[in-house]
Amino acid sequence: MPRTSAAAGGAGGSRGEGSPTARRGSFEALGDPVRRRLVELLAAGEQPAGALVDALQAEAGISQPAVSQHLRVLRDARLVTVRAEGTRRLYAVDAAGLDVVRLWLARFADPFAQPLDALKTELARGRRARRRGTSPREEDAADRAG
Known part of the structure; x- marks a missing residue:
């Protein structure tokens, strides 16, 4: 039925x-x-x-x-x-x-995901820089260069 x-x-x-x-x-x-x-x-x-x-x-x-x-x-x-x-x-x-409810709420959840992704990237850069003995700025410049 x-x-x-x-x-x-x-x-x-x-x-x-x-x-x-x-x-x-x-x-x-x-x-x-x-x-x-x-x-x-x-x-x-x-x-x-x-x-x-x-x-x-x-x-x-x-x-x-x-x-x-x-x-x-x-x-x-x-x-x-x-x-x-x-x-x-x-x-x-x-x-x-x-x-309908989930999709409407997702519009508000997604803006929070992007800043957290950016934070994750910056933390990874900092860890990588510490391992290499460089500064995060040098690491950032290296990422942009190549």
Whole structure:
């Protein structure tokens, strides 16, 4: 049976995968600690609704109707999928939905990578200069020359 998302059309504008509306819905959904915990539980793999309810009732005393509402918000934000198997509903993380969040956050992580790469290069130059008995400036000039 194919996996479906309850948010096929979505409400309130364009819901394209990388659209601002999709990102906004994803971040709003993940803004709640209970919904973040549901995503964490589902990261281990597909789970029936009952197991999710049991876990959240044990951890935080959250009722079944409240868990169902949180799952609906996550489905509407395309962060989880649901499929029916007999009378059970099985939930799983929607990798494509989480990619929207990951790709947006990656824009901010990459600027930190470049300065760290530059620092790594400078540290390597300093170590090389110490081994050769030269100064880092001489090492830098040698790197540029050849």
